[in-house]
Amino acid sequence: MxxxxxxxxxxxxxxxxxxxxxxxxxxxxxxxxxxxxxxxxxxxxxxxxxxxxxxxxxxxxxxxxxxxxxxxxxxxxxxxxxxxxxxxxxxxxxxxxxxxxxxxxxxxxxxxxxxxxxxxxxxxxxxxxxxxxxxxxxxxxxxxxxxxxxxxxxxxxxxxxAKPRDYIIDLDSLPWPAYHLLYPDLSQYHGMKADHKETPRPVATMFASRGCPHRCIFCSLQSKLWRGRNPKDVVAEMEFYKNKFGAKSIQLYDDEFLGLTPKQNEWIKEICDEIIKRKLGLKFLSQGRCSPYIDLETLKKMKEAGFVWIWWGVESGSQKVLDIIKKDIKIENVFRDFALAREAGIKSLAFIVVGFPGETAADIKLTGDLLRKLKPDLVKIHTLIPWPGTAVRKYFEEKNLLTPGFDYYKLDMRCPIAHRTEELTSREIMKYSKYLSFRFERGGYLGLIKLGLKSLLTADGWRKLFKRIRIFINYFFNWLEVSRSS
CATH class of the missing domain: 3.40.50.280 (Cobalamin-binding domain)
Structure with missing residues (x-):
């Protein structure tokens, strides 16, 4: 076969x-x-x-x-x-x-x-x-x-x-991913963020756990039961990728590597202790959940083991919106956890989403205020897409708020044409998304200028430069419009 x-x-x-x-x-x-x-x-x-x-x-x-x-x-x-x-x-x-x-x-x-x-x-x-x-x-x-x-x-x-497949409870029973069967080889991969210079390539990806027990209305994740692997097996897999395939960084693809429970912190520290014991010298990137369970001791242990980035799903600077989307986090936890990560020496990326039900222009202003105060190392702005199978998709269908002819197969997270809300039109969602992107992504507008100038060093630099000038002008006038109306 x-x-x-x-x-x-x-x-x-x-x-x-x-x-x-x-x-x-x-x-x-x-x-x-x-x-x-x-x-x-x-x-x-x-x-x-x-x-x-x-x-x-x-x-x-x-x-x-x-x-x-x-x-x-x-x-x-x-x-x-x-x-x-x-x-x-x-x-x-x-x-x-x-x-x-x-x-x-x-x-x-x-x-x-x-x-x-x-x-x-x-x-x-x-x-x-x-x-x-x-x-x-x-x-x-x-x-x-x-x-x-x-x-x-x-x-x-x-x-x-057919009936749903039960979750695989014993993840340690699964063999490690078959990287030896992959074409091209691992050297061609640099991870989800090419601008993370702290995670040198090649970057291997792996799971230390699967599942997320939370209930965010915009998430299409199928696996709700969190299961963690044996820490020794996790680190043995990391070491194997280093020795066999020359990996220099590991991106943990876990839905929630940290922030779920105090017990999870102990599991993380066991993994870190094993990494330190084996002197792997690798760099790590993981995802985290802002919560009261984040503590400085765990973050410092992660830093010692080689963790250099945490991606956080912040989503909004409005507590009202966070409650509507059932994120189950508090704004004070966001500020606290980013401060703890900074104190531990780990960089943070904040994911923001625009276009939630109940979100107003005032709520989006609160998101901008949060980002100004939070000062994350990187910001990624997305617009909400109501994927099939999510509670938010069902809500928009019931309220007749989906864009006519909507085909989510033809969307990406930069194209907020999938819906409107009772508070904002599709155009307004786009406008505010561009505003936040222009102000905060890639170091804000100064970062965009630097990126454009950097284009001159590449083979097709002039073509990219002119394209980015057009984008810059578009985003600038959009930013100006929002700023004047605020």
Whole structure:
């Protein structure tokens, strides 16, 4: 049984969608299959390898796999569909399976896209589901409805959704991701933030835990149960990536690496103690949740172990908005935790989202005030997208606030055309998002000027410079409009 796992060229109708991390989900699938008797596997990251559509079709024809697995997130689903269409054209008898968070929430729409090329969708944690599917295909079974976590269309074209797959409780039972099967190799990856100079490449990604127990209304995360791995196994995996693949940094892909409970802090310190004991000399990036459970002792231990960045989901500077979206954090925790991270010597990135229900211009001003006082090392501004499967999507549908003709497959987080709210129009959401971006991202407007001048040092510098001048002018006049109205 020959299996090819693919990350498609990450483009959508908006343009290029850049990913700079290895396809961790596919690497877990490959490792699990290899461990359970399926050695003929390849993992191709067509995006990182800069494989175009024609070359991808040639690759499918050359490899001639029995099963093709394609992964994608919501905003890369157009690329997933095109990959499936090309695969079906080249290999009419191969089984095509799609997984990843983008495909799970509207499975019937996904299955009927790509000219019907997709045979199955894997929902939730995919290791066991995909393995059982591969085994079933190999043995020639006809009824796949008993494989938990699987979704497909039957011969009558009706949707069949098997029972949900249980969470994998013992994460230590899973083999480490199969980086040895990945093309291109790890040297091509520099992590999610290329401007994090403190995390030198190559950057490996891994999970120390899975799941988040919280209830944010805009989150499409399927795994709500937090499970942590054995600290010694976590660090052994880190050491393996350093010694085997030359990794210099590790990006922890955990949904919430810290900030959940005091017990989690003890788990973090065990990991850090093991890193220090082994003298790994690696740099680490993780995600955190602002909460009363963040403490200086844990952060200092993280710094000693090599943690240099924490990404925090701040979302808004308005407590009213945070309560509406059920973020379950307090503004005072945000200030406190950023101050503690700074005292420990760890840099912080603040994620902000504009366009929540109930959010007014005054609330967005509070967000700007918070960022001015907080002084995070980096700021990332997004506009809300009501992904299918989220509570906020249901809310907008019930209130008839979605943009007519809305197709979330064609959106990215810079395009706030998906909805309006009862307080703000779509244009106003865009306006305030640009305002915050111009003021706070990349060091604000001075940072944008520096970025434009830096463009002159690149091969296509003048083209990039003129493009950035146009963006700068657009954002400047938008900033001026908002400033005058405040």
């Amino acid at each position: 020959k299996i090819l796992l693919v990350t498609p060229p990450a483009v959508n109708d908006i343009g290029k969608v850049l990913f700079h991390t290895p396809p961790l989900g596919l690497l877990y699938l490959a490792a699990f299959l290899e461990k359970n008797g399926y050695p003929d596997i390849k993992v191709i990251d067509a995006d990182a390898a800069r494989i175009g559509w024609q070359a991808l079709g040639d690759l499918f024809a050359r490899e001639n796999p029995d099963i093709i697995g394609i992964t994608g997130v919501s905003r890369t689903l157009p690329a997933v569909f095109k990959t499936a269409e090309i695969a079906r054209e080249k290999l009419p008898n191969s089984v095509i399976v799609v997984g990843g968070p983008g495909s799970a929430h509207e499975p019937e729409k996904v299955l009927k896209s790509a000219k019907g090329a997709i045979n199955f969708i894997v929902k939730g944690e995919g290791e066991l589901t995909f393995f059982e599917l591969v085994r079933g295909i190999e043995s020639g079974i006809k009824d796949f409805g008993n494989i938990a976590g699987l979704v497909f269309l039957n011969q009558d074209g009706n949707l069949v959704s």
